[in-house]
Amino acid sequence: MRLPPCVALLAVAVGCGASPAAPDASRDVAPDIQGIPVDGARGDAGPPADGGAPYDAGPAPKCAVAAFTRHVLDASPGVDTLEPAGLARVPGGYLVVARQGASRVAPPDGSLVRRDTIDVAAVSALGFLRGPWSTVYDSTAAATDLSLPAVAPVADGAMVFFRESRAAQGAEEFTSRLRGASLGAAGAARGVDVYLPNRGDAFAAPLPDGTVLALSPRLFTVGDAAVAVATPNAVRVRADGTVVSPMGVDLTNVIPIAAESVLMRPSPTGAVVVFRVLTDVQVVHFDAAGVVDTRVRISRGVDATRLDDAAVVAGGVVVGWDEPSGDAHAIHAAVLDPDGRVVVNTVLERFDGTSQPTVAVTATYGGVAVTWLRGAGEAAVLRGVVLQPDGAPRGAPRDLLPVPYADGRLHAVGEGRSLTFIARDRVGAARGITVGGLCLPE
Secondary structure, three states: OOOOOEEEEEEEEEEEOOOOOHHHHOOOOOOOOOOOEEOOOOOOOOOOOOOOOOOOOOOOOOOOOOOEEEEEOOOOOOOEEEEEEEEEEEEEEEEEEEEEOOOOOOOOOOOOOOOOOEEEEEOOOOOOOOOOOOEEEEOOOOOOOOOEEEEEEEHHHHHHEEEEOOOOOOOOEEEEEEEEEEEEEEEEEEEEEEEOEOOOEEEEEEEEOOOOEEEEEEEEOOOOOOOOEEEEEEEEEEEOEOOOOOOOOOOOOOOOOOOOOEEEEEEOOEEEEEEEEEEEEEEEOOOOOOOOEEEEEOOOOOOOOOOOEEEEEEEEEEEEEEEEEOEEEEEEEEEOOOOOOOEEEEEEEEEOOOOOOOOEEEEEOOOEEEEEEEEOOHHHHEEEEEOOOOOOOOOOOOEEOOOOEEEEEEEEEEEEEEEEEEEEEEEOOOEEEEEEEEOOOO
């Protein structure tokens, strides 16, 4: 089966032309599911005047973290792509996960062409490496490509999921499979590897029952034309890597094939999937055992052209994104209540710059911390503000920490008033990864 890369579903390329329905045997959801459309976005007007008491976050917790940034990784020789993939809290610190990709140029000595690696390291709570970086998976021998992995904390470690694919010219078949590994607190592999054939990129979040919920499109071959049909599908994976039900649950009637900017995040009662359809934001909830709530919350009026990150707070969801226009940037945030109504949809900051910031949204004391990088080179800084669940900002956006030479995507983890993050850095032509931490303002 050869797949012309002209239609994207959940970051997977599928065949051109009309897409036949997936086989009925794969469908585990009733076909008469109704979404819950929500209108009446309040724009920048602020929280609703419902006469309720002001939001009370309680006493501010102590935070004794000394602000720091540490360069923890230099790209390996021959690597031209380095991307931080995720950060997971573990006992004694964090696991940092990254993807490295080589240029596919044949070495002059005739050795194997280097491909991609998924790498991991453990760092302390103050960002010091607790051991050398190690490779979770190297695709050189298989001559395959690896996607940026999804990272989900579980037990005292984390799980990583990534797509492995091969798309050669000629008569060779296109192959795409989901791989994964369970990692201990020191970053060492444990249990069994996850291997699910005919699947695309994964999105993952831990569940309260100790498993991880992974969303990944299943790929079907339909008809003589070998058209590929991708159907959103969810599986649960135990902390040791065993898959609870490899067939998973088909979510075609809940998450449409037009979904973009897909994010999966944990919630106190399970997990949520947040995505865009055009410029509307939609939210799908899962309970503690990974069972889907088929009532899709559709928030109209958000007018989001992309979603960078999301976090669940007080039953609702906060999303953030940058809206670039040339060198001009607008940092957006929207607070959605548990029923999907737009509480606040606002621009936090506008600025001009050649950098390409992404927004991180992290549950912290007082609501969520919305952070982004501003500036380039030595002048790069982490800026941010805490938004309450009612949408009110706790102060104005401010510089939080200098992060020289940082750029690209942020990944952040919050606990109380402390915030720990990773970002790609670059000094000259050399890429690397910086880990940083700070106390958020009260």
